[in-house]
Amino acid sequence: MDSVLKDVIDDVHQHVVETSHKIVRVLVAEQYLDTKAAGEFLLFSNQLFRLTPASAHPLWLTQTLDFSTENFIGGLKSAEVADFALFLLSNIHKIESPILSTDELRYDFDHAFDEAREAVDLSSTFEKLIERLEEIIAADVIDSRVVQQTLERLKALLKRNKHGSLTSILVSLHYGRFAIKAFEGVLSANKHLKPVVTAFKEEFSIAEEKVRDAEARLKKAAVERLTNEDRLRRFFVENRLDSSTVQGYLTLRDDDQEVI
Missing domain, CATH: 1.20.1440 (de novo design (two linked rop proteins))
Known part of the structure; x- marks a missing residue:
C-alpha cells in the first residue's frame, strides 16, 4: 500500500476514533446523543470504508453503513438512536484498534x-x-x-x-x-x-x-501475525470465554486469565 494512502487512512481513522470518544462521553454523562458528532462519525467511517480494501474491513466498520443520521430523531427514546448508542458503546474498543492495510495482511510463510x-x-x-x-x-x-x-x-x-x-x-x-x-x-x-x-x-x-x-x-x-491480539483478548474477556480454545496461540496476561 502506498505510504501516502496509508497516512490518509490513519488520519481518517483517527477522526473516527476521536468522534466516537466524543459521542460516548456525552452519552455517558448526559444520556444524550450528539447528532452532529454522530454525523461526523458516520461520515469519517464511510470515508474509511471507501479508502480501505474489503479484506481490511473490520466488522464494526461494515456495520456503520446500517446507520443514518436521518433516523436520529427523538433522542434515546428512538429505536434507531438507541441501536446506534448500543452499537457504539459495545464497539468502542474495536474502533480504537488499528486498521490493517493489505500489505499488513499479507504473510510471508x-x-x-x-x-x-x-x-x-x-x-x-x-x-x-x-x-x-x-x-x-x-x-x-x-x-x-x-x-x-x-x-x-x-x-x-x-x-x-x-x-x-x-x-x-x-x-x-x-x-x-x-x-x-x-x-x-x-x-x-x-x-x-x-x-x-x-x-x-x-x-x-x-x-x-x-x-x-x-x-x-x-x-x-x-x-499472531494475522490476528489483532488485543481485539481477540478483549473478545475473550468480555464474553467470558474459555481461553483454552486458542491455547498456545494467544498469550493472555495474568489479569486477563483471572477474568476468564
Whole structure:
C-alpha cells in the first residue's frame, strides 16, 4: 500500500476514533446523543470504508453503513438512536484498534519458516544426516545399485533442502522415510554399517521432531501475525470465554486469565 494512502487512512481513522470518544462521553454523562458528532462519525467511517480494501474491513466498520443520521430523531427514546448508542458503546474498543492495510495482511510463510527452522537448528541436524549417509556410502560395501542410488539421491536432497522451504523439507523427510523402510534390513545386515544406520535413524527421528516443532512455531507465528491480539483478548474477556480454545496461540496476561 502506498505510504501516502496509508497516512490518509490513519488520519481518517483517527477522526473516527476521536468522534466516537466524543459521542460516548456525552452519552455517558448526559444520556444524550450528539447528532452532529454522530454525523461526523458516520461520515469519517464511510470515508474509511471507501479508502480501505474489503479484506481490511473490520466488522464494526461494515456495520456503520446500517446507520443514518436521518433516523436520529427523538433522542434515546428512538429505536434507531438507541441501536446506534448500543452499537457504539459495545464497539468502542474495536474502533480504537488499528486498521490493517493489505500489505499488513499479507504473510510471508517462507520467511516465517526460515525463522522457525533456525530457531530449532534444523540445518545442523540435516548436516548430521548427510555425514551419516556419507559414512554409509564411503564404506563401499553396498552391493545393490538401487540402494546406492537411493542413498545418493537422499544425500543430494538433504544438501539441497537443508535451508529450503517447509515443502522441500517435508519432501526430503518423506524420501528419507522411504529409504529407511525399504533398505534398513539390507544395510543393517552388514555388521560394519549397522551402528551407522542406527545412528542415522536416531538423527532422522530428531529431524522429524524438529520439523514438527518448526511447524508448530510457524502456525503460532501465523496466528499472531494475522490476528489483532488485543481485539481477540478483549473478545475473550468480555464474553467470558474459555481461553483454552486458542491455547498456545494467544498469550493472555495474568489479569486477563483471572477474568476468564
